[in-house]
Amino acid sequence: MKKVAIVMGSDSDLPVVEKAFGVLDEFGIPYEVHVYSAHRTPVEARAFSTHAAQNGFGVIIAAAGMAAHLAGAIAANTVLPVIGIPVKSGGLGGMDALLSTVMMPPGIPVATVGIDGAKNAAYLAAQILAVEDPELTGKIMRARASAAAQVLDKDMTLVKKYNK
Ligand code: RP5
Numbered sequence: 001m002k003k004v005a006i007v008m009g010s011d012s013d014l015p016v017v018e019k020a021f022g023v024l025d026e027f028g029i030p031y032e033v034h035v036y037s038a039h040r041t042p043v044e045a046r047a048f049s050t051h052a053a054q055n056g057f058g059v060i061i062a063a064a065g066m067a068a069h070l071a072g073a074i075a076a077n078t079v080l081p082v083i084g085i086p087v088k089s090g091g092l093g094g095m096d097a098l099l100s101t102v103m104m105p106p107g108i109p110v111a112t113v114g115i116d117g118a119k120n121a122a123y124l125a126a127q128i129l130a131v132e133d134p135e136l137t138g139k140i141m142r143a144r145a146s147a148a149a150q151v152l153d154k155d156m157t158l159v160k161k162y163n164k
Pocket of ligand 1: 009063087
């Protein structure tokens with residue numbers, strides 16, 4: 001199976017980004033974690049993204065806060081799908097990172113999840129890899145069925161408690 005690359009602009013993003021790890025672990029998807037900054041280490045960010053496909057990655061998740069150009073800068077150097085996580089780390093509640101990540105020019109897309117949406121970034125990465133992987137597709141479908149069952153259990157609990 002192809003690997004997922006998880007790149008963050010700073011290790012201060014890790015408390016948000018690490019929520020993706022558990023999802024990828026649950027599905028048995030291999031991944032690598034890196035810190036590269038579009039602004040502080042642009043040469044390394046470019047080198048990583050330029051070689052990502054030949055290094056066995058199938059999807060790149062890029063997380064950054066503030067003027068969050070990391071996902072877009074990575075997307076400029078690869079045709080692998082890039083998923084952006086805008087991180088709430090500046091004084092604008094993550095809106096700065098959201099708009100910086102999502103508003104890409106035509107031809108260089110970044111699939112942007114919600115502010116601090118690391119879990120959804122991992123689920124989307126899994127779904128991208130599952131297009132060519134029936135076993136992974138089955139795992140994702142079973143996870144959704146399990147999530148649905150949990151919601152229905154909660155519904156039943158509230159129905160019994162309040163609906164006399
Ligand atoms: C961004 O600046 C990083 O992604 C991080 O969210 C933010 C602050 O970085 P640090 O100053 O904490 O390293 O590039």
